[in-house]
Amino acid sequence: MHDLLQRLQTWAEHRLPALTRYRRPETLPIELHRRRIYIVPTMFGLGFSILLLVMMVGALNYSNNAALLLTCLLGAASSTSMLVGFRTLDGLHLSHIRAGHAVAGQPIELTLVFETVRARSSIRVDLDDAFTAFAIEADGTATVKMILATTYRGWQPLPRIRLWTTWPLGLFRAWSWLYPDQSVLVWPRPESAGPPPRAPADDARHMRLYRGDELAALRDYRAGDPQRHIAWKASAHHDNLLVKDFEQPQSRPQWQLDWRQLRSMDNESRIARLARWVGEAQAQRRSYSLWLPNSEIAASSGPLHYAHCMNMLAQLP
Amino acid sequence: MTFWARRKKPVEPAIDNRVFDLLSITVTLVLLVHAPHLLWWLSIALALTLGWRWWQRRRHTGRVPAWLKIPLLALLTLAVVVSYGNIFGREPGTALAVGLLILKLLETETARDVRVGVGFACFALMSALLIDQGLVATVVVALGLLPALATLRALEPAQVPMSLPRTLLPGLVLLAAAIPMALLAFLLVPRLSEPLWGAPTPDEARIGLSDSMSPGNFTDLLIDDSPAMRVTFDGVPPPPDQRYFRAYVMWNYDGHSWRRALVRHDEMQVPAPIEAGTTINYSVSLVPTHQRVLPALDVPLSVPAEARMQPDHEILADKPVNDPLNYTLRSALGYRLQPDLDDRARRLGLQRPIGFNPRTLTLATQWRQRFGNNDAAIVQAALSLFHDGGFRYTLAPAPLGRDAVDDFLFSTHEGFCEHYSSAFTLLMRDAGIPARVVTGYQGGYWNKFGNYLLVRNSDAHAWSEVWLAGRGWIRVDPTGAVRPERVSLGASAAAGDQLSWYRTDWLQGMRNRWDIVNRWWAQGVIGFDSLRQRGLLTPFGVRDVDTATLGVLLAIGSVLFIAIGLGWALLRKQPRDGLRTALRELERKLARAGIVRRSSEGPQHYLSRAARALPNQRDELATLMKSYLELRYANNIPAPEPLRTFQRAAREFRVTSVVK
Numbered sequence: 001m002h003d004l005l006q007r008l009q010t011w012a013e014h015r016l017p018a019l020t021r022y023r024r025p026e027t028l029p030i031e032l033h034r035r036r037i038y039i040v041p042t043m044f045g046l047g048f049s050i051l052l053l054v055m056m057v058g059a060l061n062y063s064n065n066a067a068l069l070l071t072c073l074l075g076a077a078s079s080t081s082m083l084v085g086f087r088t089l090d091g092l093h094l095s096h097i098r099a100g101h102a103v104a105g106q107p108i109e110l111t112l113v114f115e116t117v118r119a120r121s122s123i124r125v126d127l128d129d130a131f132t133a134f135a136i137e138a139d140g141t142a143t144v145k146m147i148l149a150t151t152y153r154g155w156q157p158l159p160r161i162r163l164w165t166t167w168p169l170g171l172f173r174a175w176s177w178l179y180p181d182q183s184v185l186v187w188p189r190p191e192s193a194g195p196p197p198r199a200p201a202d203d204a205r206h207m208r209l210y211r212g213d214e215l216a217a218l219r220d221y222r223a224g225d226p227q228r229h230i231a232w233k234a235s236a237h238h239d240n241l242l243v244k245d246f247e248q249p250q251s252r253p254q255w256q257l258d259w260r261q262l263r264s265m266d267n268e269s270r271i272a273r274l275a276r277w278v279g280e281a282q283a284q285r286r287s288y289s290l291w292l293p294n295s296e297i298a299a300s301s302g303p304l305h306y307a308h309c310m311n312m313l314a315q316l317p
Numbered sequence: 318m319t320f321w322a323r324r325k326k327p328v329e330p331a332i333d334n335r336v337f338d339l340l341s342i343t344v345t346l347v348l349l350v351h352a353p354h355l356l357w358w359l360s361i362a363l364a365l366t367l368g369w370r371w372w373q374r375r376r377h378t379g380r381v382p383a384w385l386k387i388p389l390l391a392l393l394t395l396a397v398v399v400s401y402g403n404i405f406g407r408e409p410g411t412a413l414a415v416g417l418l419i420l421k422l423l424e425t426e427t428a429r430d431v432r433v434g435v436g437f438a439c440f441a442l443m444s445a446l447l448i449d450q451g452l453v454a455t456v457v458v459a460l461g462l463l464p465a466l467a468t469l470r471a472l473e474p475a476q477v478p479m480s481l482p483r484t485l486l487p488g489l490v491l492l493a494a495a496i497p498m499a500l501l502a503f504l505l506v507p508r509l510s511e512p513l514w515g516a517p518t519p520d521e522a523r524i525g526l527s528d529s530m531s532p533g534n535f536t537d538l539l540i541d542d543s544p545a546m547r548v549t550f551d552g553v554p555p556p557p558d559q560r561y562f563r564a565y566v567m568w569n570y571d572g573h574s575w576r577r578a579l580v581r582h583d584e585m586q587v588p589a590p591i592e593a594g595t596t597i598n599y600s601v602s603l604v605p606t607h608q609r610v611l612p613a614l615d616v617p618l619s620v621p622a623e624a625r626m627q628p629d630h631e632i633l634a635d636k637p638v639n640d641p642l643n644y645t646l647r648s649a650l651g652y653r654l655q656p657d658l659d660d661r662a663r664r665l666g667l668q669r670p671i672g673f674n675p676r677t678l679t680l681a682t683q684w685r686q687r688f689g690n691n692d693a694a695i696v697q698a699a700l701s702l703f704h705d706g707g708f709r710y711t712l713a714p715a716p717l718g719r720d721a722v723d724d725f726l727f728s729t730h731e732g733f734c735e736h737y738s739s740a741f742t743l744l745m746r747d748a749g750i751p752a753r754v755v756t757g758y759q760g761g762y763w764n765k766f767g768n769y770l771l772v773r774n775s776d777a778h779a780w781s782e783v784w785l786a787g788r789g790w791i792r793v794d795p796t797g798a799v800r801p802e803r804v805s806l807g808a809s810a811a812a813g814d815q816l817s818w819y820r821t822d823w824l825q826g827m828r829n830r831w832d833i834v835n836r837w838w839a840q841g842v843i844g845f846d847s848l849r850q851r852g853l854l855t856p857f858g859v860r861d862v863d864t865a866t867l868g869v870l871l872a873i874g875s876v877l878f879i880a881i882g883l884g885w886a887l888l889r890k891q892p893r894d895g896l897r898t899a900l901r902e903l904e905r906k907l908a909r910a911g912i913v914r915r916s917s918e919g920p921q922h923y924l925s926r927a928a929r930a931l932p933n934q935r936d937e938l939a940t941l942m943k944s945y946l947e948l949r950y951a952n953n954i955p956a957p958e959p960l961r962t963f964q965r966a967a968r969e970f971r972v973t974s975v976v977k
Contacts (some may be wrong), residue, residue, distance in 0.1 A: 048436055
């Protein structure tokens with residue numbers, strides 16, 4: 001049943017673009033306006049209108065003008081609520097979408113940033129099977145975090161996002177489809193187990209002690225620390241002196257990860273293995289370099305380096 | 318603000334306490350507006366159930382179990398059936414609806430339940446108006462919509478939190494915005510000329526004039542302050558002692574009560590002939606009486622539509638008056654009614670039950686012997702007896718026995734209009750003068766602000782008419798002989814110290830003034846029937862608006878309102894550019910002095926040109942230009958304080974010299 005509906009919807013979107021407003025992906029920012037906001041009564045709205053009808057017929061039958069006036073008032077208020085619902089969506093901006101990091105098969109976190117001039121309440125967001133609701137203040141920004149399921153590595157286009165609201169009375173449902181022309185990069189899934197990289201283990205050059213340039217942490221002052229390493233600003237907030245502690249001397253060998261070493265495997269297995277090695281190197285805080293058919297990444301370490309390597313792996317053909 | 322996504326849940330989550338509180342308030346209001354006409358013990362039982370459920374849900378959320386719900390439902394149905402006899406009809410129907418609404422609250426846990434409950438509550442609120450459609454009741458019921466709307470709003474997710482009283486405000490704004498459209502629909506929704514199903518019948522007899530009178534049964538009426546009718550006169554209203562509104566004429570006396578004459582269809586259908594003196598035109602708005610009689614100022618000459626005049630000048634409508642009714646009449650203030658009495662009327666006007674009130678008969682026979690043929694002298698003798706015989710006006714007289722008139726005349730000596738008119742009429746009949754009892758209203762309160770006469774149920778009165786040869790039927794008010802204030806001031810004033818606490822003077826004055834609003838409501842809103850609706854466009858030259866035209870008008874009006882509404886909905890608040898507005902103002906002032914900004918000209922060039930043209934104000938203009946450029950181009954958003962300075966400078970700028 002569900003499949004049938006899905007197929008019908010797909011067919012309708014292709015055959016009847018005017019009816020279903022099949023929209024092509026569009027670039028951000030997207031502003032909602034009257035030509036893309038739709039509004040229909042909810043089931044409760046239909047039931048309520050039947051109730052109003054019954055009340056009106058009753059009032060007319062008993063020629064009771066006070067009851068008729070009340071019914072008219074309620075009816076007019078309900079219709080006005082339709083306009084309020086429309087205004088909740090009208091003029092809303094989706095300014096940008098930020099994506100987090102995730103490996104294939106794990107949900108990726110999306111951050112939708114909405115902007116508005118006037119205050120709005122109770123706007124709901126549906127993205128695949130995740131949903132949330134948000135309110136936004138006048139001249140304000142709302143950050144909405146959504147979860148998107150991923151299946152394969154590489155660029156994954158964002159699905160259509162539905163913004164909808166039944167504000168204020170739940171009688172009408174106004175909605176609009178957003179189809180941002182944006183993709184998220186999904187990292188490859190590392191293989192679960194395998195051999196460690198062939199390391200030039202006895203290469204003494206990589207065993208030398210080494211003071212990194214990157215700031216790692218702050219620690220308490222110990223006698224003999226060079227004066228220029230004291231973090232004066234941070235120390236002002238504490239009782240004792242703090243010293244900038246730079247990267248600890250390198251004690252592990254550097255890894256040179258190379259696509260060409262894995263000649264006997266197919267492409268996806270190679271990528272999975274490299275992804276695992278990169279992950280292990282990151283976990284062990286090793287310095288590593290990566291050679292790929294489309295790029296060569298020099299040896300380094302840290303989260304940025306890791307993200308860069310994973311991005312390059314994800315984008316491999 | 319950051320909002321986190323949730324996974325869809327298959328079951329609907331339970332509502333939070335705020336929603337439940339608001340729904341409880343709604344239901345409480347429904348119970349309150351219905352309480353005046355529900356049986357008191359049912360109201361109390363329902364209120365207790367409501368309170369218990371609220372307290373129970375405070376402690377832990379969850380539905381009330383079925384083993385408790387089903388017996389309660391059975392109990393409610395049983396209670397309604399036992400106390401009202403059935404479950405159909407207005408009164409038992411509303412009682413059942415209110416009860417079911419409160420039982421619905423017992424199982425309200427999800428948003429869907431709440432929506433059903435709110436819809437039901439709206440219906441129950443409306444049904445309260447079927448029983449009382451006064452102004453106050455309508456306003457209270459309309460205010461009852463506020464918590465209902467607030468409940469629906471509270472169901473929506475992700476809102477800016479606010480206090481409980483504040484949540485009612487948006488509903489008020491919404492209702493206020495809906496008023497114009499509601500009024501249009503109210504005016505133009507075609508009224509039914511005939512009800513679709515059974516015309517409503519009152520479930521209990523209302524207090525009002527009745528078509529029979531036995532001394533003592535006015536007591537309830539005389540303490541009922543609710544309006545009976547409102548009368549507007551064309552021209553000067555009649556003086557207070559002429560404000561007698563005739564309703565029923567009673568001929569038949571059985572020793573206990575007076576009744577109307579049974580009308581035979583073959584004869585007595587022609588109103589008795591009348592020679593009218595001064596006449597007066599007036600219109601009456603009658604509060605529903607559920608009877609056929611239409612009170613008219615003594616003595617009516619014309620008949621409103623769908624009504625007939627009886628031989629004794631009673632006016633009976635074709636159908637009982639179940640809805641507020643307006644009618645226009647002409648009456649004679651000076652008249653000679655039925656100068657020639659026919660045999661049947663004479664026979665009716667003289668009949669008395671045999672074997673009752675022997676002492677009255679003896680007294681009347683003595684008078685006849687003493688005064689001979691002088692009927693007027695006998696009337697005078699009876700009035701003198703009431704005036705000087707130690708009679709007392711009271712609304713709480715001693716009870717009377719089998720010979721009621723004898724007891725009243727010779728032993729108790731106390732009573733009110735019914736006693737006096739009854740005794741007087743019987744005395745006249747026993748003396749051989751045709752006489753009858755007339756009931757209706759006398760007096761009323763003249764509302765200066767609204768120029769109308771307000772007649773209350775407490776103005777109900779009974780008097781007599783005697784037939785004198787050559788003069789016809791003459792109105793004699795024996796109560797006036799005992800208590801002249803009854804005629805000039807009204808029943809409550811005559812009752813003296815028997816006033817209730819709530820009928821003190823100032824309160825009565827307030828109530829009289831407040832009545833003008835009620836009259837406006839009764840005439841403008843409640844009385845707006847299909848007839849008035851058809852005459853709606855008379856000022857525009859259309860005499861009779863039919864249903865199709867009303868439909869078209871309604872459609873046009875709705876489209877108009879939709880257009881206005883859409884205009885509002887599409888209105889976008891543009892971020893105001895204060896700097897630009899200020900510059901515009903400056904440009905306007907300079908343009909008046911002849912320095913018009915060209916379309917290709919930037920602000921710097923334009924203001925420099927202006928400074929050259931106005932050498933006296935060169936410095937001022939140069940400063941303005943510099944600050945404008947600074948504000949416009951230094952930052953994305955102009956700094957607020959310099960912006961204000963610039964705006965003030967632009968506002969205060971005056972061109973002082975002549976342009977060269």
